[in-house]
Amino acid sequence: MQTVQKLMKVFVTRRIPQEGMKILSQAGVCKVSLWDSDEPVPRTELLKGVEGAHALLCLLSDKIDAEVLDAAGPNLKVISTLSVGFDHLALDEIKKRGIRVGYTPDVLTDATAELTVALLLATARRIPEGVEEVKNGGWSTWKPLWLCGYGLSGSTVGVIGLGRIGLAIARRLKPFGVKRLLYSGRTAKPHAAEVDGEFVPLDTLVSESDFVVVSCSLTPETQGLCDKAFFSKMKNTAVFINSSRGNVVNQEDLYQALSSGQIAAAGLDVTTPEPLPTNHPLLTLKNCVVLPHIGSATYSTRGIMADLSARNLLAGLQGTDMPSELTF
Numbered sequence: 001m002q003t004v005q006k007l008m009k010v011f012v013t014r015r016i017p018q019e020g021m022k023i024l025s026q027a028g029v030c031k032v033s034l035w036d037s038d039e040p041v042p043r044t045e046l047l048k049g050v051e052g053a054h055a056l057l058c059l060l061s062d063k064i065d066a067e068v069l070d071a072a073g074p075n076l077k078v079i080s081t082l083s084v085g086f087d088h089l090a091l092d093e094i095k096k097r098g099i100r101v102g103y104t105p106d107v108l109t110d111a112t113a114e115l116t117v118a119l120l121l122a123t124a125r126r127i128p129e130g131v132e133e134v135k136n137g138g139w140s141t142w143k144p145l146w147l148c149g150y151g152l153s154g155s156t157v158g159v160i161g162l163g164r165i166g167l168a169i170a171r172r173l174k175p176f177g178v179k180r181l182l183y184s185g186r187t188a189k190p191h192a193a194e195v196d197g198e199f200v201p202l203d204t205l206v207s208e209s210d211f212v213v214v215s216c217s218l219t220p221e222t223q224g225l226c227d228k229a230f231f232s233k234m235k236n237t238a239v240f241i242n243s244s245r246g247n248v249v250n251q252e253d254l255y256q257a258l259s260s261g262q263i264a265a266a267g268l269d270v271t272t273p274e275p276l277p278t279n280h281p282l283l284t285l286k287n288c289v290v291l292p293h294i295g296s297a298t299y300s301t302r303g304i305m306a307d308l309s310a311r312n313l314l315a316g317l318q319g320t321d322m323p324s325e326l327t328f
Contacts, residue, residue, distance in 0.1 A: 007031040008054035008317055009075070013041045013062050016082060020057075020306030027314050030055065047071040055313050059083065061274075065090040069097060078316025082309045084108055084165075085245065087218045091328050101326040102312025104305045106164060108296035113168035115269060115295045116243040120173075120211060123267030123289045124239045125149040150210065150239060150264065153177035158209030160225075161216025161244065162189050162197060169213055170195040182209060185216065206233045211241065218245035226250060231257035239265045243295050246272035255281045258288055269295050 010030040012021075015038055024032050035041040035049060040061045050056055050072040058064055060083045069076065069090075079094065080102040094101060122128060126149045133139050133147070157173055159166045162183040170181055174195055181197045183189070188199040206212060212234060216222050226242070227250040234240065240263055242249055251272060257263045265287040271280075274293055282288050296302065308323055315322040 009033065009052055010055045010057065010313065010317075011035075011049045011053040012057040013046060013049070014038070014059050016057070016309075017303045017306035019303040020082075020310040023307060023310035023314070024057075029314065029317060050076070054078075055080065055317050057082065057309055057313055058088075060085055060088050063088055064094070066093045069093055069099070078102065078313055080309045080313035080316065082305050085217065086326060087245065087247075095328060100316045100322065101328070102309060102316060102322045102324055103326050104308045104312075105324060107304045107308055108301050109164045109168045111298045111301040112165050112243060112295035113172055115291075115297070116165075116169050116213065116215070116241060117172045119243065119267040119269055119289065119291060120213065120239065120241045121152075123241065123265050124151070124211070126265075126287075128289055129286055150237065152211070154179050155210040156180040156182060156208055157211045157213065158182040158184070158200075158205035159197075160202070160205065160212065160214045161185050161222075162192055163215065163217070165243075166213075166215035167191055167195065169215060170197060173211075180208075203233060206230060207235070209238060210235065211239050214240075214242040214244050214248055216244055216248065218247050222248050224248070224250050226254065228253040228256065231262055234263045236261060237264050239263070239267070241267045243269040246270040246274060251280075251282060254288075255285070258282075258285050265289070267291075269293055 008030045010024060010032045012032060012034045015036055024030060033049060035045060046062060050068055052075055053072050054075045055078045057080045064079060076099055078100045082104060084103060084105045086103055126147050130147050153176060155178055157178050159170055162185055181195050182200045182205045183192060183197045184200055184202045184205045225248050231253060254266060258266055267289040269291045270293055276290060282290060312322045312324055
């Protein structure tokens with residue numbers, strides 16, 4: 001009977017892969033309360049659901065601020081987010097209250113890097129446009145200049161942010177015959193040698209690259225980094241790819257750059273807001289490929305993310321070492 005009384009309340013803000021739920025339900029230390037939907041938990045339900053919780057398992061779409069922490073109350077020991085990003089968490093408030101945070105880096109690196117390469121190729125070689133032409137009868141005969149795009153062979157690729165995912169993208173692009181790989185960031189990275197990466201100022205990267213790939217985290221410095229001035233420095237044959245965070249890009253400026261021919265094309269797996277409204281100007285452009293934030297969307301990766309976030313949460317509840325703790 002004693003264990004029943006000691007069960008700690010865990011609130012999970014969304015239906016997550018079974019791998020994670022199984023770990024929580026079999027642990028025998030917590031009682032799980034779940035917002036049982038594929039859609040985000042409404043704010044009012046979130047505030048209600050966290051009440052008295054000892055632990056919270058959340059997603060990128062859940063804004064965890066002082067209001068949520070207050071609603072949870074003093075029991076809250078741990079927040080586990082099913083993501084590598086943590087810009088949805090009010091870290092100052094969380095730190096103030098001594099709450100531990102778990103996240104899921106590394107496990108989604110390969111899936112996100114693969115998707116970024118797929119997005120780059122689809123955008124540069126105009127694949128969605130080609131599919132559309134086949135479907136709507138636009139394919140008549142072979143034409144020398146029809147649906148021509150840009151190839152990677154002999155090109156210069158610039159990666160903004162050569163962290164885990166940036167390096168994984170660079171590793172995958174090199175075998176396509178990329179001639180130069182430039183990268184920019186706060187500091188030069190020793191691991192860049194593995195991909196013959198040249199550390200250059202951002203301006204150099206933007207003006208010399210045929211493909212500009214954004215793979216940095218969202219910080220006050222990177223917020224709105226890709227703006228009018230940024231796009232005006234790019235070659236008009238260059239392709240822009242973003243699989244990091246939507247807020248790194250000024251979308252109005254990107255629209256202008258694409259519609260005026262300032263840059264050749266753009267591929268986005270992240271936008272502001274998400275989902276992007278169906279009447280958004282970017283969606284009217286043939287030279288813009290937008291995906292619905294599916295960087296980590298492989299069955300295996302999402303299962304591993306759920307498993308890791310559940311184990312982070314249990315470690316936080318039991319005061320042991322987390323497999324992947326955010327230090328801040």
